[in-house]
Amino acid sequence: MKELLDSLNVFLSDLNVFYRKLQNYHWNIKGNLFFVLHSKLEEYYDEINEQVDEVAEHILALDGEPLGTLKDYLNTTKITEAENKKIEATEVINTLIKDYSTLLQDAKNIKKLAEQNEEHKTSTLMDDAIENYTTKLWMLKQNI
Numbered sequence: 001m002k003e004l005l006d007s008l009n010v011f012l013s014d015l016n017v018f019y020r021k022l023q024n025y026h027w028n029i030k031g032n033l034f035f036v037l038h039s040k041l042e043e044y045y046d047e048i049n050e051q052v053d054e055v056a057e058h059i060l061a062l063d064g065e066p067l068g069t070l071k072d073y074l075n076t077t078k079i080t081e082a083e084n085k086k087i088e089a090t091e092v093i094n095t096l097i098k099d100y101s102t103l104l105q106d107a108k109n110i111k112k113l114a115e116q117n118e119e120h121k122t123s124t125l126m127d128d129a130i131e132n133y134t135t136k137l138w139m140l141k142q143n144i
């Protein structure tokens with residue numbers, strides 16, 4: 001069970017850092033796809049923000065302790081932060097493909113641990129995440 005809770009906290013850290021990165025890109029995107037990507041990135045980070053809350057409250061429901069500080073997230077995440085600079089569409093799309101792949105890997109890993117622990121709610125939650133990230137990856141890959 002400890003390994004499952006630790007993996008959920010890694011996922012929570014990845015989601016939090018990815019949220020900040022998506023909003024950074026929403027601010028810094030430039031080029032002829034600005035209008036499309038500016039609003040798409042907002043849609044993405046709103047969705048990730050909901051997942052942050054869902055995962056943290058799920059950790060609590062399992063009697064775990066969700067990480068809740070930026071310092072913890074930066075020490076735990078596998079996602080690389082964005083920089084404070086303008087960014088072009090192609091770089092944004094390529095980075096999102098990499099980061100959604102990381103989230104998909106998190107979700108698959110957690111699902112495996114959940115099934116070993118017969119933790120069915122976690123397993124179901126990860127089904128939704130796996131479906132979400134798989135669809136995102138398919139769509140993002142059509143842009144390059």
Ligand SMILES: [Fe+2]
Binds near residue numbers: 026042
């Ligand atoms: Fe905005």
